[in-house]
Amino acid sequence: NGNEKEGPKRMAVVISTLNNPWFVVLGETAANRARELGYEATIFDSQNNTAKEAEHFENIIASGFDAILFNPTDAEGSVSNVKRAKVAGIPTFCIDREVNSLNGPVTQIISDNFSGCVELGQYFVRELNKQGNYVELLGLVGDNNTWNRSKGFHSVVDDFPQLKMVAQQSADFDRSKALEVMESVLQANPNVSAVFCGNDAMAMGAYQALVASGKAEEVKVFGFDGAEDVMDAIKDGKITATAMQSPKLMAKTAAEMADKYLQGDKDIPRKIPIAVEIVTKENIDEFGVYGNGE
């Protein structure tokens, strides 16, 4: 193990993807906090690919990092990686997403997509007061976050028979795809009263489609993430709500926990849930972009 080697200790920040600003924030905040605490920090991009992630872990173990701040690509697929790190004596600290292993990581600082979308769903139902046609834009259909969010949302909304989902399409978490898909969906379903989007990029795309077809007023848009432009859009009442996962808070906590652990203080809860908060025009002023914790 690398604890006796000279020079500053090193933390690896493994992020599921950098193709989405939300995760870039997550990664960079964690890395910066680690640096503030006097560590070398390196960011690894798993490109939403559990195989790539496994490679990163092997390289990390080989080059003897001291701790891993870990944003997993897959609850199951990532477990083996965490275990391998543990065997090599490198502690792992999960951020944002869970891995299905209680004793694998030192701790898991998670904001549960599912429960987040449960809350969002409840707000959604209230906003539409229990009736109307709505559209759902899914993320990458191969990505399990897509489905965690979708399931959380439906676990609430499906109990209300007057809420009819007239279209469920994928827009790959991508703004332009969302714009195009939404344009077409609006052709088939002129009278929808809400759009639920799997992330904020898609929410912005959907909103632009609504603007283009002059429906921006009557159709409510719901996002997920708390990205900059969506926060602004909520301020201006363009987008109804998003779910704020506070990536910055999670990232900072993770880095601090890791520091604490490396200092020798081992008593750290196995799970540190970070509440997912619904951001609306009413409470928007309580939030910074990507959550608080400046």
Added chain:
Amino acid sequence: MESSTVILQANGITKKFAGVTALQNINLDVHRAKVNVVVGENGAGKSTLMKILSGVYPDYEGQLLLEGKPVSFQNPKEAMEKGIAIIHQELNLIPYLSITANIFLGRELKNSLGMLDFKKMNQQASDLLKRLQCNLSPKTRVGKLRVGEQQLVEIAKALLEDAQVLIMDEPTSAITDTEVEVLFRIISSLKKEGVAILYISHKLDELFKIADRYIGLRDGEMVGTIEEVQEVNKPDLIRLMVGRNIENTYRKNSSASSEEILKVKNISLPKDISKSRYLVQGVNFVLHKGEILGIFGLMGAGRTELLEALFGLHPKIIMGEVFMNGEKVKIKSVKKAIEFGLAMVPEDRKKDGLVMNMDIARNVSMACIDKNSNYGLLDFKKERNQAKNYIKDLRIKATSEKQKSKNLSGGNQQKVVLSKWLATKPKVIFLDEPTRGIDVNAKNEIYHLINELAAEGMGIIVVSSELPEIMAISDRILVMSNSKLTGEFQKETATEDNIMKAATA
């Protein structure tokens, strides 16, 4: 006074390719208003020299003088601008473009708007074609043309701009005798205009008709020139090229037996599914053991298609019956054909004959690879020895059996193709234009070979567009004209004009 007769002069030209020295210190004069014929065996360096004169190869040692002034061309265009045009040995056309587009390629005419001037170009193109007495529409896609017609387009290309030096590297290798006549008429008219013609051909007979002086190349070196062409005869030329006399090994006594080795009944090959037009129609003939059967015809008669059909290349559409040694056979594929003991040396060795990137040994064993493998694994030693033997027997000019085929000259490539097929130990071999673009020496060697094979009891079918050749080597001559058999002659009864009659029937 020199400059008046000599328009183009090459001093001490040397050209090396990776490994090979193609040209060694060549000094060449090209005379105005004359047909300067360059003769030499395959691989002597004729094409290479021409490519240097026409700017295709910008890098070489030595110097070129045009009208006494030193010139060096970076690309063919510069040579063209200086009035040096070339017809290449290989066709250089764009299949998907029209005849006009090909003729004007790189020299397009533009209208006032800077756009292509189709009208004007088509006009000029059709004028050129008329001049060549070829009645094709200039708008036809070149890909649709036959080899012969494509070569006419190449000639038209060279005639577009009035060059002062016109290089022709085997321009007649694929065109009909009538078309040749037209070309010669054009050449002599160009001569009158003072144009210098550089002419290369392996058809010696046509050289006597047009040559004003001969320049001999051998193994990349000048071996002298002949200025007085009147008293030059074939042996002289051959001596100039080969350096020694070679007696024509023409077919003296037939080795044909009465035993039928191959018999085809009423073979037809429709041009397309709707059997409205045929490439081959109702062909019947027999081939005897040890017999050399010549098939003559003008370009496009359908001879290649006939051979291809028999060789199992068109199994889906071929109609009729084939018998080998008396029993009916169904040739469903080339593989089957080879198993039945057929072999075919194709018309176009570059396209269909060889894998140019592979060495000689691999090419030779291509069609008989099972012979060179044991327990399913290839035996390289066997393969190389096989190739060595053929290089010896057929006198293939190559550094070793490991030399890549693409670095061989035409004639030697042809010999490799022959070896490849002889290696399959065939009972019947089809030779489609076996001597196209091959020098007298190699020709004779191949004739000799054919005779030997026949003597060993092989049945041989030779397709050729050269009447003298056919008459010289065949025991029996079939004539095809637009896809039908139009005549059959025994060696004795065959004469030039009754064959020609049948061919143009």
Added chain:
Amino acid sequence: MTDFAKGNIGNILKKFQSIIALLVLCIVLALMSDKFLTSENMWNIMRQISINVCISVGMTLVILTRGIDLSVGSILAFSGAVAAGLYKSGIEIPSMDLYIGFTILGAILAGFSVGGTLGAFNGWVITRFKIPSFVATLAMLTIARGATMLWTGGFPITGLGSNFAFIGTGWFLGIPMPVWITIVVVIIAMIITNRTKFGRYIYAIGGNESAARLSGINISKIKIWVYTIAGLLAAVGGIILTSRLDSAQPNAGLTYELDSIAAVVIGGTSLSGGRGSIIGTVQGALIIGVLNSGLVLLNVSPFWQQIIKGFVILFAVIMDRINHPNEE
């Protein structure tokens, strides 16, 4: 005589095969959804394919020379990001406290020159070192994407304002701006390919490069220009996209190269060069666009959409083959 007639039918089929395919597709969709044949939906489709058409026009030229360009998607993203970045924040050089601001036009031109330069670099590498376009542009695909990430830091550049948005979302004489741009691009490209030396040389190089060289055509020059144009048109696409989204996404244009190649090939352009047309490509892009929006209109599951698209591509190309049997 019969032959002649047959030839004609063949030609007609060849000429109009993709149009026919397109019509069939449209009729089917119109029958399945009454929402399909609305003018609004038609404009949507037009607007949506406009970017693909711009890219595919460049791709067509490249493929006509027997090349391929895998880097268009990344170049699109980079030039879009550069334009957006410069327009929003200009260039600041604190050291010599210098600030250069950019007008919309300036920013757009900057984006174009980025696209053109990267394209030219592709062409230069390909011709100078005689390496396959597939590899050269594969490398550029990675490089330009990385450059985009560096430039944007992984964050979208948003909030470009309504003037910039006009390019992608505005209307002019009752036609959306992107469609206008595309029409102009297509017309110019058609003139170039059919009526100019340059276009003629493109076909010649694709048909038989060595013959073209022997005719004194400067292969390298033509090719470099072709790849430059491809890069330029990718940049045009990038500007349109950025302006439509009012945001330059770091991962914009991912896998656009595949859509574009699909459009070109469905349009009947041969990957072995020398045969094809701009108008065919436009039809190819239309087929894909109509299919995309149709599948969404019918609310087909995203899973099935991929499978169906795959088979449509196959089908279209097989049709082309059947109409050009003996061409490579």
Added chain:
Amino acid sequence: MTDFAKGNIGNILKKFQSIIALLVLCIVLALMSDKFLTSENMWNIMRQISINVCISVGMTLVILTRGIDLSVGSILAFSGAVAAGLYKSGIEIPSMDLYIGFTILGAILAGFSVGGTLGAFNGWVITRFKIPSFVATLAMLTIARGATMLWTGGFPITGLGSNFAFIGTGWFLGIPMPVWITIVVVIIAMIITNRTKFGRYIYAIGGNESAARLSGINISKIKIWVYTIAGLLAAVGGIILTSRLDSAQPNAGLTYELDSIAAVVIGGTSLSGGRGSIIGTVQGALIIGVLNSGLVLLNVSPFWQQIIKGFVILFAVIMDRINHPNEE
């Protein structure tokens, strides 16, 4: 004489160029990081490239015949998912309350047959309709991906247990299993390409298809086999991956085709067919693998990594060009 000598040096360079490139790379990395030359790291690299090597061996055969296979990534995902799914839940047909369970071996064979079948379909379409492999496999890329999504419903299939995991994570005689598998694949492939008729025919077809046809070679048969093998090896990769992750990811193998083509080309195989070697491809894959882990060891930012990789690909291919100047 000098000529001869020069020829020799040339040959040596040609033979060993990618090895040289590899050594240079390794030395540089070893100097820059003491962690590089550890046996652990070496095994990592081996294990990491094993999947790419398996795929790239198939890709090499395809490219030698002058084709290309863009569908390997999707086929990898699909066959991995099928194997995992069958092993975990078997087949249930409630209607006739039938249940078929699968052993590990059974599941793996099922995965192979899926890969082989899709590959064979590629080959069949390409030869039967004479359409470019690029398009046929592009279609398959979409189709197989869609099929994977349908089969998995978009969810990873996980919890396959330690026996299954052994294939991807186990060690045998001090060597990781994936490396064993790869070694076997490579050796077989080398024998096939260099010493068998089949291999010779592959080169012949790539070198000059019509000459090959006239030599009695059944082009279609050979090609169909080649694409089948490519599919099969993609499946092998899929099994290894699934077992390593103890989970079949629906979006596994995205863009693997590009890594694989890069490996083949860096290994000196010509995209215009007929020239190249398996061993070269292995070296190509090694270069990429070493680079990947090296960039991480040197703690290069992910954005820069893409850019550097792009330039390395360019550099490697240009070197190949310089050593094979006059080959197509």
